[in-house]
Amino acid sequence: MHREYAVDPESLRDYASLRTLFESFISSPSRLIADCPKNWHREVLHIINQLRDEGVGPNRRKGLKNHLQKLYRTNVCKNRSVDPWSRQARWLIYAEQEHEKAAFDAILSSGTPADPDHPVYPLDELFFNSPGCWHEPNQAHVKRLAPEIVAQALSMLRVSKRIILVDPYFWFTQPRWGNYRPLLVEIFKVIGDLNFNQGARKLEIHTSDRHANAEGFLRSHVLPLMPDGMLVQCKIWPKAEMHDRFILTDVGGVFLGQGLGEFELSADEEVLVGVLERETFRKELAKLQREPIESPAIES
Structure with a gap:
């Protein structure tokens, strides 16, 4: 659902292209912009400051800067490790080299790629020529199975x-544990591929389960599933404070209407999965910064 795009600052040379950029990303929480090169937004800010388009006066220029600030806050993904851009080569050549190390979902540039197999699309032609993921829906019904x-x-x-x-019902007592164990198994299978193949090192579980010895259960049931070098922390909250179910990260989140557990009665049961709007995502993340009832953790 979330997709990461590399956007060529050299293609943003006029007011129309900047407007297309902002309209394409700001209103779509699932579209992320790679911070490529680092501090990509400064490249765009320089372009805005240098604009000489007729009709781009102080007020319109200020509006563009405000949109850029919002874009940087909501859509720019800063986790990717990239080499510096020397600027002696075109940005597109640089982006294609980074794509070879860790693939973007697409590269948006008006330039001609060195490798025709690379997923390069002109930003100003996305209405007619776009990558398949560009128009993916932000919600989907899927079978309520961990994979x-x-x-x-x-x-x-x-x-x-x-x-x-x-998930308030992510409990460590049977029979509920049997519904949630498969989700952890599936996440641990791909954990090394996360964070641009560097692997994620920490997973948090937020639940309202106060019926089990959480720390003891983590050690007896979760630790054997964990890959080496992993930390799992369980934060337990009052049940009255927990209602909705999410998978959240540092770049965005998805909601799951029926919860994160598998459905034990029928494999045909479906769950609605959807991308959280940016403001909703920030609010839900902020709720978790308070002090829980307890927060046991284990390391592998």
């Missing part, structure tokens, strides 16, 4: 450093 749930969140998890599972 299906993780598959929906995987494009977000791959560019994330932090994984947060939020």
